[in-house]
Amino acid sequence: MEKIFNNTQVAFSLKSDTELDRAYFLFKMIANQPLVRIGTAVTNFALKANLPVEGLIRATVFDHFCGGVNEVDCLSVVDKMYTKGVSSVLDYSVEGKEEEDQFDAALEMTLKTIEFAKERLAIPFAVFKPTGFGRFELYEKLGEKQVLTLEEQAEWNRVVARFDLVCKDAHSKNVALLIDGEESWMQDAADDLVTEMMRKYNKEKAIVFNTLQMYRWDRLDYLKKLHEQAKNDGFFIGMKLVRGAYMEKEMARAEEKGYPSPICASKEATDENYDAAVRYMVDHLDLMSIFAGTHNELSTYKLMELMQAKGMKTNDDRIWFGQLYGMSDNISYNLAANGYNVAKYLPFGPVKDVMPYLIRRAEENTSVAGQTSRELAMIKEERKRRKGK
Numbered sequence: 001m002e003k004i005f006n007n008t009q010v011a012f013s014l015k016s017d018t019e020l021d022r023a024y025f026l027f028k029m030i031a032n033q034p035l036v037r038i039g040t041a042v043t044n045f046a047l048k049a050n051l052p053v054e055g056l057i058r059a060t061v062f063d064h065f066c067g068g069v070n071e072v073d074c075l076s077v078v079d080k081m082y083t084k085g086v087s088s089v090l091d092y093s094v095e096g097k098e099e100e101d102q103f104d105a106a107l108e109m110t111l112k113t114i115e116f117a118k119e120r121l122a123i124p125f126a127v128f129k130p131t132g133f134g135r136f137e138l139y140e141k142l143g144e145k146q147v148l149t150l151e152e153q154a155e156w157n158r159v160v161a162r163f164d165l166v167c168k169d170a171h172s173k174n175v176a177l178l179i180d181g182e183e184s185w186m187q188d189a190a191d192d193l194v195t196e197m198m199r200k201y202n203k204e205k206a207i208v209f210n211t212l213q214m215y216r217w218d219r220l221d222y223l224k225k226l227h228e229q230a231k232n233d234g235f236f237i238g239m240k241l242v243r244g245a246y247m248e249k250e251m252a253r254a255e256e257k258g259y260p261s262p263i264c265a266s267k268e269a270t271d272e273n274y275d276a277a278v279r280y281m282v283d284h285l286d287l288m289s290i291f292a293g294t295h296n297e298l299s300t301y302k303l304m305e306l307m308q309a310k311g312m313k314t315n316d317d318r319i320w321f322g323q324l325y326g327m328s329d330n331i332s333y334n335l336a337a338n339g340y341n342v343a344k345y346l347p348f349g350p351v352k353d354v355m356p357y358l359i360r361r362a363e364e365n366t367s368v369a370g371q372t373s374r375e376l377a378m379i380k381e382e383r384k385r386r387k388g389k
């Protein structure tokens with residue numbers, strides 16, 4: 001496969017020199033582990049103490065990784081990215097809520113983004129998180145097959161109703177809907193519910209997409225079993241394939257509680273597992289649609305090669321590539337320039353509420369040594385190219 005991701009001119013075609021400089025200093029800062037740790041602690045404290053730090057957060061990490069504080073703010077970013085063929089997935093990134101009115105607010109926001117998506121080619125998917133619609137502990141309890149109290153059963157019925165409402169709405173508006181994957185100890189209950197939604201709303205094509213976190217060694221088997229169900233019961237499978245964002249937490253919990261780690265034994269094993277799932281899905285596109293959510297260039301090239309080997313069009317609507325806003329523009333923009341379907345998650349929400357998301361991004365860019373150096377190398381290269389003109 002021709003290597004296309006090193007073209008920094010295409011990658012940063014939307015960034016002014018000032019924006020490029022800002023990105024450079026941001027990634028330099030994030031690369032510094034102690035700074036991220038201290039910065040995170042100070043920021044959390046300052047926000048809790050109502051100190052005026054929002055402006056600082058906005059000017060640095062927030063504006064780099066988020067589209068705005070509300071969905072309307074995001075539209076200028078959406079339109080700008082689409083001029084280069086890169087689509088958006090509006091991601092209401094408010095996390096860690098526990099109250100019914102907050103779940104209803106997330107539901108309303110998801111319905112709003114489905115409506116936005118219906119009206120705009122630039123927004124091909126909507127997205128939500130299972131714990132945005134219901135309490136983490138409730139999923140956990142169900143996953144462990146514990147008996148719910150009457151009150152909890154009523155609470156769960158409301159979660160099911162929220163899922164059903166958004167999936168039904170997405171289906172009637174013909175907007176594909178991604179459902180994020182979270183911690184393994186709440187995921188079983190979410191998986192069962194999403195499978196029900198697929199069974200109900202994916203009869204003609206994949207509208208509802210679940211997520212497979214391929215750092216889990218059991219997920220390929222899970223996919224194969226789901227495939228059997230889909231064949232038997234006549235529904236399509238939509239899957240977002242990711243490696244997984246909660247590795248440290250997963251390993252720590254397994255160790256603490258003394259059960260085998262659900263995570264693959266090494267990074268290489270995760271990579272192989274990821275690519276195997278992509279291969280399996282590409283071999284069964286008669287029933288499956290893929291959203292490959294990854295910043296890994298090799299995995300991306302492998303999927304492109306598989307498409308080429310099968311003689312598929314680059315923009316076959318069953319295959320989408322996805323990256324996060326503020327990361328791996330070299331992949332997104334070069335994919336789009338070469339005619340592939342690509343969408344970036346565009347997080348939004350009040351500054352205070354998207355902090356968990358931002359902290360995950362900062363930590364990910366710190367701990368995944370390769371990612372920050374890749375971003376920095378690309379930005380440096382582009383700065384050099386522009387100076388040399």
Ligand SMILES: Cc1cc2nc3c(=O)[nH]c(=O)nc-3n(C[C@H](O)[C@H](O)[C@H](O)COP(=O)(O)OP(=O)(O)OC[C@H]3O[C@@H](n4cnc5c(N)ncnc54)[C@H](O)[C@@H]3O)c2cc1C
Nearest residue numbers: 180181242243244245266267270293294295296322323324
């Ligand atoms: C569009 C999009 C949507 C996403 N949605 C979700 C989601 O719903 N749920 C979710 O959990 N994450 C999600 N993510 C994040 C994703 O799971 C990864 O954390 C992130 O993309 C980094 O993985 P990578 O494939 O880009 O590449 P890489 O940088 O090649 O891989 C890093 C990943 O490899 C795995 N890994 C690293 N070291 C080891 C090790 N020693 N042993 C085993 N595995 C290891 C970890 O998963 C780590 O995050 C999403 C990412 C994108 C781009």
